[in-house]
Amino acid sequence: MGVDDGGPALNRQVETPTDDNETQQENPDSVSDGEYSDETAAWLARTMGGQLENSSIALSNDQYDQARSVLGDDYDKRLEQYVEVAGDTSSDTDDTAAREFEAAGENQRNLTNEVQRYRQQYAAYQTARERGNEREARVTARAMERTASNISDRSKKLNQNLDRIENATSVDLSSGQTEINETTANITATQAVIREETLVGTTLTVQAIDSTASFSDPGTVSGQIQTENGSVVADEAVELRIENRTRTVQTDSSGVFETQYRPRSARLGSQSVRVEYVPDADSVYLSDNATFAIDVQQVTPDVTSEIAPETVGYGDRLNATASVTVELRGVDEVPVEFAIGDTVVARTTTGSNGTATETIRLPASINDGDRQVVARIPYENRAIAGAQSETPVVVVMTRTDLSVNASRTAEGVLVRGQLQTGAGDPVAGRPVRLQVGAGGTQLVETDRDGSFQTVLEDLQNNESVTVTATYEEPTSNLGNATATTTLVAGSGGGNPPVGPDENPATGFVNGIIGYSWLPIFGGGAVLAVIVAAWFVVSRGRRSRTTDSAVPAGETAASMTGPDQTGAQPDATTPTFEDRAETSLASENYDAAAMVAYTAVHDELAVENGIDEGATHWELLQRSQEHGVPEERMTDIETVVEAFETAAFAPTSVDPARAEAAVERARKIKSNGDS
Template sequence: MAAMGTDDGGPALNRQVETPTDDNETQQENPDSVSDGEYSDETAAWLARTMGGQLENSSIALSNDQYDQARSVLGDDYDKRLEQYVEVAGDTSSDTDDTAAKEFEAARENQRNLTDEVQRYRQQYAAYQTARERGDEREARITARAMERTASNISDRSEALNQNLERIENTTSVDLSSGQTEINETTAEISATQASVREETLVGTTLTVQAIDSTASFSDPGTVFGQIQTENGSVIADEAIELRIENRTQTVQTDSGGVFETQYQPRAATLGSQSISIEYVPDTDSVYLSDNATFTIDVQQVTPDVTSETSTETVRYGDRFNATTSVSVESAGVDEVPVEFAIDGAVVARTTTGPNGTATETIRLPASINDGDRRVVARIPYENRAIAGVQSETPIVVAETRTTLLLNASRAADGIIVEGQLRTVDGDTVAGRPVRLQTDAGGTQRVETTRNGSFRTSLENPPSNESVTVIATFDEPQSNLGNATATATLTAGSGGGNPPVGSDSDSDLLIDTLVAILLGSDERPAAGFGNGIIGYSWLPVVGGGAALTVVGAAWFVVSRIRQPRETDSTVPAAAAEVSMSGPDQTATQPDTTTPTFEDRVETHLDSGNYDAAAMVAYTAVHDALAAKNGLGEGVTHWELLQRSREHGVPEEQMTALETVVEAFETAAFAPSSVDPARAEAAVERAREFRSNGDP
């Protein structure tokens, strides 16, 4: 193997990075200090060589089993150089630098994942050898089968990484052949090792299938015959074997000739002549390897009966209620069919029907649904599928919730500091809603409330000898929240304004409330202000420190009522738990007998149940992020992405979260199963979240 370079951030194989020069022989400047497109081409070339060297160093470290080294070489420094390269690429004279930037990013991810997979494989191989030395053939088979999957992932990652490196070479002047050689040698070594493991421990199989019927529908399944043989031509006779047809698993019995018969009952398959995949799935401790085959059949459509109901007739902002739907064909429940719940066209929950064809979701009413008579629509999001996309509607009344605005304004060197909070009259904070701020001088600004309903910004500061009034308005027509307005006046020549008007108790209550808001205390006294004028502002204390002084900021809070307030609906405590149909998604209280996350995903991956593995990965990340970011428990997977980004989840974690969400959506809603590599990637991203202390 080639020797490692002494500089983790430089090129591999001890090659020196030449510092590019311009026509005036000016030495290349530090990328951190180059601006306005100066030396852009030279800077891009330097950064490309630097990152190329880091990629090669990582490959060399990996070939030497130095996994931590392989990861650290592509750590913060690589990320910084990549960020600089992306910025510089926009200023260069070549369009290929933009393409190279994407390849450098993809190469980093594939190299990191390849490192993880190679480390996992070598750990598995050590466990495999130990099991064989102990004479534990069952454990050896289980481990060998896990190694089979890992070796396949390594091959896929290696191929993708080589493509990244080739594209980088084609778009830059960087030579990455040494890194490619190291990658290919590592992959070839593992492939050879796995071939030996397969030869000494596992037996290959051949699956053949044929559709006997020309058509298939949910109400009239198609008959499929097949045979399972070993690689030496013998049959797997008189055994119960597991088959996966598309994303559904079933057990069938072989006869003395290894022949079996099964039924294909389509749900999500596209209409017309289709090539349907079928896979033989051995037990985790089986000596046999899996095999795949396909059969062709004409898929026909069935229109199901869909009914729905809700647990309440009236809801308001933030209320939780249950929505239930039932999908059946000729009175038989249709299981594993995706269902969306929508109000006014906005999807508020997604789930999958259970074994009896029913599904129940706990929905928390968002602010974006307009008040009035509405309908909860339960629909199957299918088009041109074996199960027709139909829907059912349930009427529901969305009652308006009155709101209040708290507002404070104070003068600062850089303008008027405006801060406040949007709340319901019951004291619940309102997140993610727009508030319009304006002054009597004419300036206007729009802000959005944070997850605790607060907002803070600065407005242009008029001369201190002029008084100014700040007006905050919440007025969102397409919403179930009532309007609210608040004003704060700063008098001329001071940081405050007119003395507060109102009762002392009202002033004290407001001050206590705002201290809690602005200092982040959870102990916030309930406040119902109605119509009144009270206020405070922050003033410096001579000699240092700060004091809360009741002075000039005047408050005016108005709540608009469009209709009488209904009695709050209640939901049983059990209904507040998220109910997600499908494998491994039932919310339970942990106990000492509950399998761990690793137990569950490894069990599913070892058995080839990639859909279930993807769902477990998503559930772990969903629950953690929902709790950490204050999201509703019923938040859907795409809402989880959107709101996590809004709440400042780092972009690197957002990319990982997208991987998990996309795999989950395929597992839950797509007609075909999750690709093994995608399921593995989703599980790996979930592991990263857990290792970072997120889930």
């Protein structure tokens, strides 16, 4: 049976929007104090609306690069101008339109990527069919199912954006919507033909045999898998995904199976639990999902913990182990936090035997003295109750040495230096206060080498002046330190520093980092109460290539990039692309999200010097503190949110979010490698 190639019947050329309004030529950069703001906003809205429509036309003509470039830097610039002007207009709807223009641009770009991917997959499918490779055709057809579904979802969201823009502005976007709908309808029709040719639809039915379920007393669930022609998937070992956990069950001659539901992260009370039939990647069968209702009840686990050694200082290894059991049965795949005082030093998950182990580098933020290491399950109103165990530890103070050097430049006084422990190890990510003479002070943050560098105002001009650097944190296990150096009158360079290090600080990494205390990225008050999924990278004293923790289910050999000795991975080691594509092809969306996060975490840790044990949300915060652009922060947030759902949410990552996380990870890695 022949099929359409998924392309549109239209072949219109991309046009440049024009109108006769004299404000079309108004330069938004020259408009100030609200002058002509309404007219400028209208012109910007028409311009961006035209760009959205032109992108849709280019997409319908298979001009993918053109469709993306139309929404490139110029669109982003116009959007920034629109956001600025919207604050000065007489209408409140402009603020709404600004948000929709931003979302529409993102959805249009993603739709372009998905459509291009679909047509590439379609070409591969045709080739496999022509060669008689039915297995490859089925694998590709299944991947196309996922892509076609993503296109449908993205198209709906984009149409919503365009409807809201039309409601909030005078811009007519109907032509663009027509192009989008025709492109989507064409792909939907093409996929229906492919599904008929190659795949067999299924129907999954499930029901709870028991009325209640808990971890200690699981509920029995029965189900059946039928095909669309009325037959059954009989006498087969099939994979089911219940919430975010997969298992293999055996169907009988009637396609019926039984399994147990043992809740962990599910909320209490009557719950609708999702079950998905997950065929093999090369199976002829399509997946299906259904739900069953059951009353989830709570059990309180026993939590025990051990740590070693009993005395630690800054940067020392602290080996922490927690065991979570219910009636002597290990509780697997539940989150565990290790905290000292108010500081969470590690987050991980229990393994198959209910044990979680972390090697922690003691951070500077924990005060010295007698402390308690708390191992806790951060759950509330879940099937597994929140519980904790405490183990004492003694945190000792570590002496620090500070060096500083200064010289006069045309811009002011160039100050640089380094913060180290008494043993000579660099101290990263700590605030150092700088002062020139009796002038004001400025805080800078040490980088991964413990170095800092900035330019201060020279109020004394060419007079002799003392430059002082001070490290002092009241709640820290690092001792205070001060260093000074003197700039001689008329001198262009500083004298050797006065302090523990008698040699001028040289060879420091450039890059001025203004130190400030920032709120947690993305609504910290909300994020703080989310039951999160976590990934921790233990910080070595000199580089991030040592002592990296690996998330549950991963091995060190599976990580991409240099190994822990700095050597490149073996040629047979799967790359990020390999692992991501394998996970997506097998419809293991949780694994795809985990792979995407691991790649992004590694990239950002190297790029921004985030070498302290950081949770995924802290990774966002520290990336923002290091000045990562807003667009990239949005990409990182997409990956992080998918990762959180994959690791601990009661439900799995949906295909669109997993695809988006992998796509954003590709983008982040590509920018990092360029």
